[in-house]
Amino acid sequence: MSERDNMKTKDKTVLGLELERFRFSRALRDTLAGIDLSLEPGSLTAIVGGSGSGKSTLGAVLAGMLPRHDGDELEATLRLAGREIRHGAGSGVRIDPVGWARQVGMLPQDARHYLSGVRETVEEELALGLENAGVPRTQMRARIAALADRLGLHALMDRDPGKLSGGQERLVALAALALGEAPVLVLDEPLAGLDTAAAARVCALVGRLRSEGTAVVLLTRFMDQLAAGADHVLSLREGSCHEVEYVAPTARAAAPPVRRPVADGPALLEFSGIDLGYRGSAGSVVAGLDLQLRAGECVALAGPNGTGKTTVLKAAAGLMRPAAGEVAGSASSGGSVGLLLQNPVDQLFERTVRREVAFGLPKRAPQAARIPEVLASLGLADEAETHPYELPASARRLVALATVLVREPTVLLLDEPTEALDADGLALLHTAIETVLDRGGAVLLATHDEAFMAATAHRVHRMGPAAPARI
Template structure:
């Protein structure tokens, strides 16, 4: 970064510790953000990236709870934190300067607006922008992010990737000086990811300071003005990232004369409050021992296929035949978690007895959650919450495993655990159907891929794994 400009935001974090924790999650870190710069911070799941983002956004520390030793300097104003003492930050004022897009975008969207256009206007209404100017800015930002066709859609009816685009547009419309983006490319198809990347570079050109938090180096890393690795709670500058090695292709053992476990026959399907079908004339067959991937643009119907397979959406036409033992991991882990501890979450609904108890402990160990068994699910990082949601499905030992964007938020260790889960399911004579935008994981894991066309449900192309 150039040293000629005055930083718009500077953070010196001697240590940060959550309430009730013995050890700091962040320490010995200094971050200086200049206008018109892109700053990429890479760290493994649970390394503290989201915590750092919340500190920069003024959301942490929570007054009277967490302990922060250090200073924040925003636009010339310095805030000192010592021994849990520090001025209470006015989040409404702070957010006009520093905006945070959390990893789970559902936490950012208001949940009370009926259309995407109203969602984009929500923040402008709160700061008293005139209605005519508001309409102009909404249209401009929608065009910039390529979401004009979504403006009259209900936010809760969008795909996960579409919701991320809307949330990022809503974040930028207020024109904050600093944007902190936690995994901004997660869950996006290739076209949407490239659009977001270009928008981020454009925001930098406009003089914004952009911070991207990522679990792995990605397309933005090579274009950053400053790059850091967050490791053991400390930020370390990085000048050259090591070249990534693509994972080896897995050769799954074949099953002789496999049984059909799931079959779609000319199925049309959609949602109750939508007249148009998302899927039309869709056919698919999944057999024992097979791992099948679903690919396609955001909104093309991948989640609809999985929900229809699980029986959550009855088909409007055609037939769906499946075995009785089906388990579904939803795209948003929050939709599956409601208990007070990790162990209670995985145990929920299981009959009492030693065999079931052993199954719970085995699944916790398989997913690396044993040491977190007494932790509240919402105290876990997003990656661990995704693995926990997966554990609640695996503990029931479904024969067919349905996974909606299972790689989101997972680092190398989480991806390896997920791969072993699939391996065990196939070895036991089960089958796996998953959706993903992660082409690397798809290439490594799937026997074949069904690609849904950009026009939802109109057509599909089927590719053998080697054709990807």
Template sequence: MTSELNIGNLKTGLGLDIDLKHFRYAHAEADVLQDIKLNISPGTVTVINGGSGSGKSTLGAILAGILPRTGLDQFEGAITVGGRRIEFSEDKRPRIDPSGWAQHISFLPQDVNDYLSGIRATVAEEMAFALENRGAPREDMLTRILAVVDMLDIKHLLTHDAGTLSGGQARIVALGALMVDNPQVLVLDEPFSGLDKNARKVVLSAIQQLKLLGKAIVVLTRNHVHGADHADKVLRLENHESLFFERNSLPPNQEPNLDKNSLQPAGRDRSRVLLEFAGTNLGYGSSTPPTISGFNLKLHAGECLGLLGPNGVGKTTILKAAVGLLKPTAGTVRTSAKPGLLLQNPNDQLFERTVFKEVGYGLRPGAKSQQQVAAVLDRLDLRDKAETHPYELSMSERKLVALASVLVHEPEILLLDEPTEGLDDNGIKVLREILEVCTSKGHGILFTSHDDSFVAHAATRTVQLNASENAR
């Protein structure tokens, strides 16, 4: 039985409870989640930790009222929100009004492009979008926006086009747009992904301030448990089961030493220059200052070079120029080998109906191409996903599929934008093995990253970009 559920008059400040018996997606053969009980109280931070495919994003979408999809997914259990218990079963399938639910519980997805409207001219308009739709008074909108802007330290972005922001900046803007809406419960999926160290501190500080204001915050995160030492409760999802930990039982997050002089290159001939920037200026139009000015860099054969710097400093811009997507306005960019680019967000790179077709796109038809695709899928542990639609995979698997679609063309210059973002432990292990093979063959790798642990293990050399010199 399906009924419309109006939650517009729910009481505020009562938190959120879930008693989940099982959840299964439509047409799936097994449950994604089983036997989860969770109490989320006002003024608390709950961390839900698990690898890619563990079900944490699914749990977040259930808490946010996005799942189950009426008439499709199977869900047995109950959610208590604003003092009202809502039961789900084969016989009870209430239809939730997402806009009404979002006024109490808001969800920031892992891919923030799914949250931002993409149709507003500036960041300020993007942050006001939800309030405008509800007819909030202009003075109220301005007050809320300015308070959130101060909390997240993004005043300098207000006049920017949200479509031109870096991945990290877009994540913080999306969080700000959610905070402006003033929900009682905030469910944040990988809110630290792609953020530099200072931005992570800003987001952690904002979460603590929201907690003091009586908000309930749920943080969904994978391997590295960012913010666990600030959490009141940590839930680990593993093998469809949930395990609770006290926050002081988790190992502290270690920041490895990133002194680039201590990163010794492997013993290989590096005399051949594969990629060179010489006095290069890069930008996005003659009416705006260059994003990158006077940039110099040489990438040698067999080298794995980490390009570091804060969000928005121009790291992705450099990769785009290296692969030929962006022409310099001054200086030169020279390549002596074929480049291949992995984008930060795999969803921007995937469009085919199966993994096999995706990886083989652009190859000449024939048995040789099929063998190439099969070999790359084997290397990335994706052979059993060959006939799966890419968007049915976990984020980690999607990232590896996007990487496979680059590797199959055998580039000698591998350009990776935040390659560990979204990867689980197995995905990071596979990535490291791929990089070792590439450098051993004399290929050059240029990557951007805010993952200090990965940089410390993978980079033979690092280059630091400074915001004061390069940012717009």
């Protein structure tokens, strides 16, 4: 870009960042270095990078969330709403988080963190920010109803936000963020866990927001449909950004399919006419499900958000009792079942990776001796003494997977296992699944990732809303 063009860009900049370096407290090297961003009204900037590249950290800097404390080191100049803020050694700069959030809103990778956790319904959750801003009630209801139309949320308005599926949770968080009408939005993996229809609605919403002048920053692992209209595509590697030409998204390279199951393998998990629902729900989430999982096979559960995929996995793990029908081979009947939850935050609580994977295992148990082997198989051997929350999102998901695999489950249950995984993480996941199948186990997974299903599943069972499902 010429100096003249650069001057024009700065004149129209709604948010500018000149970042020399950022380093977390006690880190041995900089997480980010040498980044220069200028965001114009209505622009879309896609920042693409693998796990650990610094995407989420960069988003948190833009959103005024970093540095968090005196130990974090940031040397940068931010220009926002006519103000210039200089971070540097001894500057003592503190950003007003409430005032900053009015200008820059951020949807975190874990969308749950954006929700308050104190509202009883989705409608009340969406109203929270508007209430705090003093928006008149009539105007508030009109804005919420209009956004619910665009994102297809009307069926969720009376639901408890704490009982939504992962994809529904992300849609609600994005709606709450959009209602704030901040001039700049930073979206960290906004399409993760969404079905095709929901992803299309999000893309349409982002397009509308841009047409109204909102500048959008997209943080993503892969070039996806939301990045298709990006004004700038930046590759983030080892903390540094480089602009690249946009390449139309193509299907991710899939690993070779796992070996075909033995046709007459024994049934390891079987659902017979089961109905599943939650207390207080108007009806069943899953009705009349018949499904059999045999040794050596991988079966995928697919379908729109909210059709009960996670609910089926919970029943298989013995965490839910069906209102009708029977589950055979689940944990409730003594089967060896391991469940990887959709959100690793629900599964990680120890202070090192090694302690996390060893949790609950007797020291002399055969599984305890396998901990180094399992960590090595998932590329975590060098992270054994690291706190799980100091790892990037892809590695955290693999740590959660390690806590399951170390117990050598006969049936492995995976809920949206590809979320947050970069290309290396996906390859490790494929290998882990093959290992379970090779030893005569079986895998039941829930996912919206069609490429992953094509490469991994022997059968795909597509679920519909509250309709009897047969296979």
